[in-house]
Amino acid sequence: MKPFIYLPLWFFKTRFLGQNKPLQTVLFITNECNLECRHCCVYSKDHIITKPYVQIKEELEYSYNLGSRFVDFEGGEPFLWKYNDLTINDLTFLAKKIGFFSTTITTNAQLPIIDSKADSIWISLDGIGKFHDMIRGEGAFDKLEKNILESNHPNLHANMVINNLNHSNFEDTIQWVKNNPKLKSIALNFHTPFPGTESLSIPLDQRNEIIDQIIKMKRSGYPIMNSISGLKYMKKDISNKYCHLSNFIHPDGTKRGECEGKTLNLCASCGFCMSGEMRAVMNLKPDTLFAGLKLRV
Ligand SMILES: C[S@@+](CC[C@H](N)C(=O)[O-])C[C@H]1O[C@@H](n2cnc3c(N)ncnc32)[C@H](O)[C@@H]1O
Incomplete structure (x- = not known):
């Protein structure tokens, strides 16, 4: 079924008939980094x-x-994923063959981003220069900047975790993202305090x-x-009742x-911007629906 038929049907059944089906999959293909x-x-x-x-x-x-x-391919x-002589492009082809409307990859951009067949690529950018390196390690920002500039992918976006x-x-x-001719947009998230990383959180009023x-x-x-409606939902009440719109498959297969x-x-x-965006989608906020369709379809 084509996206313009599938998506309104999915929305109607989920919002009004209590359907409990995911629309997006976060698929961890390796834990190697x-x-x-x-x-x-x-x-x-x-x-x-x-x-x-x-x-x-x-x-x-x-x-x-x-x-x-x-589907979003994650790690x-x-x-780094390789299997015999297969690369992540083979996974992208496979997902499309199965029927997924679009594929994305979230990457740290430490390897060249050349000839990737994913529909869009999200590059994790946690600040400029020393700010990024403080979180991701010495030299990571310079490599990321070079790989962005040399990339031939037409749909690159940044993803920041504050x-x-x-x-x-x-x-x-x-x-910096605005000035970078290769990047189309930046998504802003906040730290989510998974065990062992609690000390990186910032207080809610800040x-x-x-x-x-x-x-x-x-x-x-x-x-x-981020849409303005999604950002406002992140402020109001950040616990989310729509997180089942994504399913997750972890590196160990869980x-x-x-x-x-x-x-x-x-x-x-929770600091993930998708929590606010999903809430805004389910409340039919036009700015979020428009931004989501533009990004994904
Ligand atoms: C787990 S990483 C894996 C993909 C890739 N290696 C990368 O760095 O983008 C995927 C995304 O999750 C984000 N992330 C990791 N830990 C997080 C946390 N505690 N809270 C919010 N986002 C987090 C990263 O910044 C990155 O954008």
Whole structure:
């Protein structure tokens, strides 16, 4: 079924008939990473898992059969994934063949982004220069900048996670994205305190002030992916009742119908911008619906 038929039908059944089907899949294909970010607890150095192609195929088909039509390949570092002579482009082809409408990759941009077949690529950018390196390691920003400039991908976006190490740099980071001819937009998130990373959180009142400033910048034309409605929902009540709109399949193969943060009881301090965006979508906020369709379809 084409997106313009599937999506309104999915929305109607979910919003008004109580349907409980995901629309998006976050699929972790490896936990191997070439960075050791201070805010992250997904990567592993001692117990590396690289999922075999057949397992990923089964997980894509499982998610598609649940109802999902968008897939984000995650890690670890997804561009490290290789299986025999297959690369992540083969996973992108596979997802499209199964019927997914679009594929995205979230990457740290430490490897070249050349000839990727994903529909869009999200580059994790946690500040400019020393701010990014403080979280992601010495030299990571320079590599990221070079790989962005040399990329031939037409649909690159940045993804920032604001925490207590980089909060003073978020405006400069938004400005940097605006000035970068290769980047189309930036999504702004806040740190979610997964176990062991609690000390990076920022207090809610400070976070709300930052959101107000992001809204101002968005209104004055900065290329911010978050919708104003989504940002407002992030301020109001950040625990979310729509997180089941994404399903997650973890590096060890665990399948979850919603974010791990819910299992860990972290919803009240969730920083993922998708929580606000999903809420705005389900409340039919036109700015969010328009931005979501533009980005995904
Ligand atoms: C786990 S990383 C994996 C993909 C890739 N290696 C990268 O760095 O983008 C995916 C995204 O999750 C974000 N992330 C990691 N830990 C987080 C946390 N505690 N709270 C919010 N976002 C987090 C990262 O900044 C990144 O944008």
